[in-house]
Amino acid sequence: MAKICKNCGSKIDDEAVFCAKCGKKIAVSGALPVPSDNNKSKSLGPDYATRDEALSWWNWRGRLNRQRFILRSLILTTIAIVVGIILCGGISFFITTTVMSGQDEDAVLGMIFLMLLCALPFLLPLSVLSFFISIKRGHDLNIPGWVVVIVSLLGASFFLSIYLAVAKGNEGPNQYGDDPLKYPGSI
Template identity: 30%
Template sequence: MTTSNSSLKYNLFSPQGRISRATYIAWSLIAAIISLIILLILSSAFLSADISSLDLQNSEEISTFLNSVSFIQLPIYIIGYYFLIIFTIKRLHDLNLTGWLSLLLFIPLINFFFGLYLFFAKGNISSNKFGEPRVALSWETAVAWIYIIIMCLVGLIMVSALMQLATLL
């Protein structure tokens, strides 16, 4: 199976098939960044258009305004979660597990450990009941490593901040 031929014919946005750890990590990051950019653009456009006429003394008007901002953001969240579920199903297939386990993403606390499992578990090297393995493209691997390094740095910063906070208390 050659990478170039299979990647051209491979539909990343379908729940069928498999994706590797690197592909899962890279595309999860890309989907999150795209969702964040779209949310920021829509929110800033909405805020700049309507905030000038907003009466800041009227709590009911502020509540209505914030609800309408949330209503605009809801479709973006739904689309983002759709892609996250598709990527998770494909990653589960790489582990030779059913895609129904992707529903664990919606259970608080369990979703954290489930996400760690998806990030660190090694997929089947050979074909399984969900098909042939898809080799991660080189740029997907690079993006995945960048994401891992950034997350490690963020973790170190958080631990350092918590240690500083503990000394202040």
């Protein structure tokens, strides 16, 4: 006998813990099933992350608690500030030496462009990692990753980051993985 989701009305598999359409947790008697390789995607959703995926910096799968989100954000911000200081110092140095030597403005613009081009290999991975940790933190609040990306791209990333840093995550497992508090001791 198939169940019906109380949230969206779609049909649900008897063994499912989350609705495949809306992601809402389905009331079941007893505890949630322990994830295993056989039933992970079947009963806990296709986005359910393993421990290694949840703790990895280099993917968007899984969940991050507030502490890990804040620590990772501070680490990435510190690296971005250091790169920014080096970049601004280098640009200032080249502008000063170019102007003092009497060269034209095209040489100054060329040096600025070259410095910005040299900064891209540092700033691009920082941006990607920033999206990854925001998506994982959103997953802890049961917010899909695409919502986090769109809100960030619309220019509200500061307000989104504040919300992600202060909002309490879901207790227990959700469709994105186990409770991140289950994995102590790692950033």
